Amino acid sequence: NAGVTQTPKFQVLKTGQSMTLQCAQDMNHEYMSWYRQDPGMGLRLIHYSVGAGITDQGEVPNGYNVSRSTTEDFPLRLLSAAPSQTSVYFCASSYGQNEQYFGPGTRLTVT
């Protein structure tokens, strides 16, 4: 049981490049979410999903896309990277309104 996994761990992008952050969980959780955490700040919700085929926007969705074609996977796409998207990205999953399990995070730098 690997829990929540994220790849890559680190990434450096140039402004304007696109990329996908991968997130997978093997706990059969319905709920999955993406958060970003900027230095000294809390976790801000980007997008979330309550089941396969269902996604919705969080507090800071601009510049990001998501899809949920399977229960296990919830990738986050950066369409055209900007320096303001430099952050640590956490994926999380839960079984309904219960303990949310976080992945190890992806540290993204956009130059």
Added chain:
Amino acid sequence: GENVEQHPSTLSVQEGDSAVIKCTYSDSASNYFPWYKQELGKRPQLIIDIRSNVGEKKDQRIAVTLNKTAKHFSLHITETQPEDSAVYFCAAIADTGRRALTFGSGTRLQVQP
């Protein structure tokens, strides 16, 4: 949507003292309130949670209280130890509307030996 405010942003205590962190929430439909601890460079991890049908919950040195009328909840850590030093986040979620956790801005707790 939900708004969660957390205070204080930093807290320094002597080892053995108690620490209290307070949060308020705006959405009266919120019914699940977890607390997470995040050590430097690591992922957040759940330390305790409470549901809206309970007023208080304890787990060894950690307790959480909930006042639904005032829409606030608090984390209490007794007999603090240096390993309690970390950033603590409160959060809230409802089962209607946005069904994802909204987090407070965090409290950096420093326990001085």
